Amino acid sequence: MSQIAALGGRVRALRQRGRITQAQLALQLGISPSYLNLIEQNRRPLPAMLLIKLSDILQIDLKTFSTDADIRRTGELIEVFADPLFDEDDVTTQEVRDLVATSPVLSRAIVRLFDAYRSAARSRDSLAARLSDGQDLASEETLRLPTEEVSDLIQHHANFFPVLEEGSARVSRDGRLDTGDMAEQLTRYLESHCGVRVKLDQADAMGGATRRYDPARRELTLSEVLRRGSRNFQLAYQIGLLTQSDAIDGIAADPLLTSDESRALCRVALANYFAAAVLMPYDAFLAAAQAERYDLELLGHRFRVKFEQTCHRLTTLRKPGHEGVPFHMVRVDIAGNISKRFSASGLRFARYSGACPRWVVFAAFLTPGEIRTQLSEMPDGTRHFWVARTVRKARGGYHAPRTEFALGLGCEVRHAARMIYAEGMNLHTREAIVPVGVTCRACERMDCEQRAFPALQHRLKINEHVRGLSFYVPVDRC
Known part of the structure; x- marks a missing residue:
């Protein structure tokens, strides 16, 4: 089903939320109730002009119909239902997609509820530790981490202000x-x-x-x-x-x-x-980035900024009609903690658990200071081109601590040819592709030697007499 057709469930949900009958909405849209019914049943597409009229009638933002937002919400919910809390429920990926399409408000509420649950669990663990240590309990922890809220706000604004x-x-x-x-x-x-x-x-x-x-x-x-x-x-x-x-x-x-x-x-x-x-003034920096084919180190020298600042600025080039490559960016430490994340490419980063160890950003720690590239493919077939390098933060002299991070900057593979790092690479051969996921629990790949947890989509089957690629690969697939 096309993304345009799949908007029918969203139309029905918004109409019902506004307590408007099909006949009433059809009259305001200037179409027949039967045609509106076909739209809501995903048997007819939703034309652009009707979409605009619908947003005016229901007083909603057109972003409500954004497929990018649906993809992000679907990914978040898949990760939510990958939590061991839901092990007995066997929630399928298609059920999650249907929920997002037909009940956007409920989908958002589930994610918020799970955020609150996770935060409460963190507070409980912290409280238990402080009690055991005899610490002061006067302070009260917030329901969500400030870093998560700020990351969500930046994503909401597409990192462009x-x-x-x-x-x-x-x-x-x-x-x-x-x-x-x-x-x-x-x-x-x-x-x-x-x-x-x-x-x-x-x-x-x-x-x-x-x-x-x-x-x-x-x-x-x-x-x-x-x-x-x-x-x-x-x-x-x-x-x-x-x-x-x-x-x-x-x-x-x-x-x-x-x-x-x-x-x-x-x-x-x-x-x-x-x-x-x-x-890095917008117009000058964008022009330089395009002329130099997004050569990160050269741009850093020209504008006298660090590697991380260069990558950051590239993700902000989203001025309508004057955009750069839609990049995603992530910063991780050697333990796999994600301390910065943003995506304009549609790639979703783990929100509640560890990221995929196959991402090139983790391999960057093996060659400090050197740029590494990767052509990756997500379980849904989406391909991305990555550039990754470590960065070191030092504050002072010989005895001052030095912190090592790895930065990953990437885009959809259709934009990769605009980057100097893709020179000489065959972006269409399967031999160069590295299969990756978001998190182990939400990933459907069952042929991964690095799987650390059982997949949400497959029940864990243990046969003590058979060993497969991984402990978590079903025996019947070995």
Whole structure:
């Protein structure tokens, strides 16, 4: 069934939610009740003009009919039902798809309920540990992690914030930041437009901080350990907090953020967005990225930014009519924890459990500092082209801790030829494809040597006399 045809269930659900009969809605749409019935039964497509009229009549956003949103919600629900809590229920992938198509509100409510359940479980475990340690129990933990809420907000906005792009352009224009020494120009802007004095200090005096702002004294202190690009970024970040506070507060007031901690973290993320937009102006950066075929290291040198900042900025190039490649990006540590995630390509990242170990982002730890590529295929047949490399964060001298992460940047394979890293690769041969999934529990592949958990779609069958590719591969397939 086509994606257009599959909208029928969504139309029926929205009509019923608005307590409108088929005859009433058909009259307002200017079609017969029988034709509307065929649309709702997915036996006729929903034309674009009817879709627009429907959104006006029901007073809904056209994004309600977004198939991308359906795909993301389906993936989230598959992961929800992959939890051992539902082992006895045998929920199928098709049942999940039907639920998303016909009951979008219920689907969203199930995900929120599961979020609350997971958060309550975390709080319970934390409470038990604190009780056993005799710790103070005065503080109360939030239902959802602030990092999750901020990631969801960024995804909701497609990681593109026009008001901050406009603000960065004004600062660049007023500060004449297009030529010369960027650090000097940003420092001068802070002094002349914000009344803030900038100074450098030794690492010991900073007490572990790399940037410290004193609002009372209007003084910004940067650590000596910051290199040129990082120093520029911190200067631009402070300008963002001081000059874009109204815009940032407006975005951070989104109901998706349910705690003060989430809103504070959102402010930091948005100030970082602004800083990247100042150092990598939209039009200039997009033009350079296209001309250099998304050569990440070359772009970093040209705009004097880090590898991670370059990857981040590429995911924000979503201006309507003036977009770059729709990338997804993920940052992981060596234990597999996902600390940053965003997807404009449709790829879904694990929300509740570990990611697939076959992703090239994990293999990047085997060759630190080197770029690795991968052509991957999801269980549904969708193919992606990946670029991955490790990044190291160090703060200080010999004794300072060094943190290693791996960054993965990817896109649908149809965009891969626009990237320099795909040169010489046959993007259509099956021999080059690495089969991957999202999580073990939700993955349907039964021929994976790295499977760590039984698949949701197959009951676990144990035969002590037979060993297959994996302990979790059904014996009848061995």
